Amino acid sequence: MSKSAAAFEQAQRYLSGGVNSPVRSFQSIGGTPPFIQRGAGAYLKDIDGRRYLDFCLSWGVHILGHNPPAVVRAVRRTLADGLSFGAPTELETRLAKLIISAIPSLEKIRFVNSGTEAAMSALKLARYYTGRRKIVMLEGGYHGHAEYSEVLRAPFNDRTALEKIFARHKNKIAALIVEPVPANMGVVLPEAGYLAFLRELTAAAKTVLIFDEVITGFRLGWGGAQNYFGVVPDLTCLGKIIGGGLPAAAYGGKRELMSLVAPEGPVYQAGTLSGNPLAMSAGLAVLQELQKPQTYQALQKNTEYFFTELAKHLPPDVRLNHLGAMFTLFFTKTKVRDYRGAQTSDVKKFARFYHKLLRSGIYFSPAQFEADFISARHTPADLKRTLTAILAAV
Numbered sequence: 001m002s003k004s005a006a007a008f009e010q011a012q013r014y015l016s017g018g019v020n021s022p023v024r025s026f027q028s029i030g031g032t033p034p035f036i037q038r039g040a041g042a043y044l045k046d047i048d049g050r051r052y053l054d055f056c057l058s059w060g061v062h063i064l065g066h067n068p069p070a071v072v073r074a075v076r077r078t079l080a081d082g083l084s085f086g087a088p089t090e091l092e093t094r095l096a097k098l099i100i101s102a103i104p105s106l107e108k109i110r111f112v113n114s115g116t117e118a119a120m121s122a123l124k125l126a127r128y129y130t131g132r133r134k135i136v137m138l139e140g141g142y143h144g145h146a147e148y149s150e151v152l153r154a155p156f157n158d159r160t161a162l163e164k165i166f167a168r169h170k171n172k173i174a175a176l177i178v179e180p181v182p183a184n185m186g187v188v189l190p191e192a193g194y195l196a197f198l199r200e201l202t203a204a205a206k207t208v209l210i211f212d213e214v215i216t217g218f219r220l221g222w223g224g225a226q227n228y229f230g231v232v233p234d235l236t237c238l239g240k241i242i243g244g245g246l247p248a249a250a251y252g253g254k255r256e257l258m259s260l261v262a263p264e265g266p267v268y269q270a271g272t273l274s275g276n277p278l279a280m281s282a283g284l285a286v287l288q289e290l291q292k293p294q295t296y297q298a299l300q301k302n303t304e305y306f307f308t309e310l311a312k313h314l315p316p317d318v319r320l321n322h323l324g325a326m327f328t329l330f331f332t333k334t335k336v337r338d339y340r341g342a343q344t345s346d347v348k349k350f351a352r353f354y355h356k357l358l359r360s361g362i363y364f365s366p367a368q369f370e371a372d373f374i375s376a377r378h379t380p381a382d383l384k385r386t387l388t389a390i391l392a393a394v
């Protein structure tokens with residue numbers, strides 16, 4: 001028995017499902033997950049000593065790869081002064097200022113500890129601001145695990161379905177929350193004009209438009225999806241990259257909305273560890289690297305070659321959806337433009353494909369309906385090897 005298999009057996013005795021987040025368990029693809037010892041650059045090493053080229057990257061967190069030296073240095077420096085104070089630090093303002101300078105729709109933000117909290121708090125704020133209860137989400141979108149009442153759902157990329165919902169629930173819809181480029185049903189691209197349509201529809205209905213950019217923020221370039229597509233939401237949720245691998249997330253938007261949050265306003269929202277100094281300094285160090293134009297340029301150059309070659313050589317029953325440094329392979333002939341399309345993927349084929357890649361030392365996100373990510377540390381040689389492995393596996 002491998003050390004990972006033994007570790008998983010132990011874990012299952014003491015942790016619900018043996019994990020602290022469900023997809024890590026390999027439940028949908030079978031087998032047991034490698035237990036990780038360490039990460040460095042684009043690579044992971046498990047407790048059995050196997051090395052993997054990592055395309056999960058802690059679910060999109062590590063855009064600079066694992067343990068970038070600048071981030072490690074920054075965290076060490078902060079660590080020397082303490083772990084958490086529950087009192088303000090200058091680090092929080094510095095990171096907030098940098099995030100606000102990157103994303104023009106943000107005038108003020110509030111740090112929280114997870115994407116779940118960011119979405120939950122943004123929705124609470126939208127409900128208070130509008131005095132309405134109903135929330136619209138799009139099928140296949142993920143905004144954390146909080147339980148919401150009065151949720152209406154429409155398929156992504158379907159304008160008519162949304163128009164009907166907004167007509168039927170006139171003056172009742174507090175917020176529409178959307179991943180501008182969904183990545184939680186696998187990567188799906190918004191069709192031309194779709195995000196602008198969401199903006200117009202919500203503006204006309206006086207509904208708060210929330211872009212959940214937990215994944216796309218700082219992944220689709222310095223200004224996130226909203227800058228990439230030129231559509232301005234009322235509120236934005238961020239997470240993953242902004243915490244540099246430590247727990248941090250944020251929500252923010254116009255001053256008019258954010259001034260309703262306690263202590264400025266009546267919408268109560270708090271957190272013992274919110275704005276944690278280690279997380280703030282990790283986030284700051286990551287964003288400072290991303291601010292250098294060459295970081296995104298190099299990433300784009302590498303990924304362009306990879307996606308072009310991949311698209312050219314994949315058989316017709318494997319679909320590649322990609323944008324920026326994120327992608328998903330679907331095992332279907334159908335063009336995947338929404339959740340229903342994603343569901344046509346043959347998940348058994350995906351599972352076989354997944355384990356073939358894993359055996360060749362390539363670690364993809366361990367579920368079909370997830371995104372894979374590329375970091376600035378994936379070299380052209382890494383990507384070439386991956387290309388060969390993917391084409392052999394399919």
Ligand code: PMP
Nearest residue numbers: 114115116142143144212214215
């Ligand atoms: N929103 C989106 C778009 C996400 O992808 C995720 C997590 N993958 C979340 C919210 C929830 O974030 P967290 O896991 O940090 O709670």
